[in-house]
Amino acid sequence: MRIGELAEATGATPRALRHYEQEGLIISERAANGYREYDTGALVRVRNIRHLLDAGLTLDDVRVFLPCLDGDVTAGPVPAKAVRVALDRLAVIDARIAAQVAVRDRLAAALSEVGSTAP
Numbered sequence: 467m468r469i470g471e472l473a474e475a476t477g478a479t480p481r482a483l484r485h486y487e488q489e490g491l492i493i494s495e496r497a498a499n500g501y502r503e504y505d506t507g508a509l510v511r512v513r514n515i516r517h518l519l520d521a522g523l524t525l526d527d528v529r530v531f532l533p534c535l536d537g538d539v540t541a542g543p544v545p546a547k548a549v550r551v552a553l554d555r556l557a558v559i560d561a562r563i564a565a566q567v568a569v570r571d572r573l574a575a576a577l578s579e580v581g582s583t584a585p
Contacts, residue, residue, distance in 0.1 A: 469494075469502045476512040483512065489525050491515055491532070507536055514539040522559050527551045 469480045478486075486492045487502075492511055494502040514535045518528045530548045531539060 467504050467506070467508075469504070472504050472508055472512065475509055476516065478512055478516060486512065486515060486525075489529070491525070491528065491535070510537070511535045521552075523552065523555050527555055 467475070469483055472478070473480045473483055483492065487494060492504070492508050494504050497503050514531070515528055517539060518531060519525070530545065530551045533545055534542045534548070
C-alpha cells in the first residue's frame with residue numbers, strides 16, 4: 467500500500483510516516499515510480515507506534531519496543547528494558563504533573579490573597 471493509504475488506515479499523517487521511517491521504526495520499498503510501498507504488516511506496527519506515543523512515550527522510547535511492535539503490544543511479552551523505559555517515562559510525567567499542581571496551587575493562593583475566588 468502507498469503512504470496515503472497507510473496514513474488513512476492508521477490515522478497517521480504521511481509526514482509522520484516518513485519520520486517513523488527515517489527513525490527506523492517502519493520500512494518501505496520503492497516502486498518503479500519512486501513511491502513508497504508498505505506491506506500490510508506496517509498497519510499493525512504504525513498503530514502500535516501511535517498507541518505508545520499516545521500513552522506519553524517518545525519515539526526514542528518506542529524504539530525499545532521494536533521486538534513487539536508487530537503484534538499486540540498490549541498483550542504480548544514486553545522486553546524488560548521496555549518496561550523500564552515506560553516506568554521512567556511515567557516518573558517524568560508524574561513529576562511534570564506535580565510541578566504543574568504546585569504552580570496552580572501558588573496561583574490559587576495568590577488570587578486568594580487579593581480577594582478573588584480561586585477555582
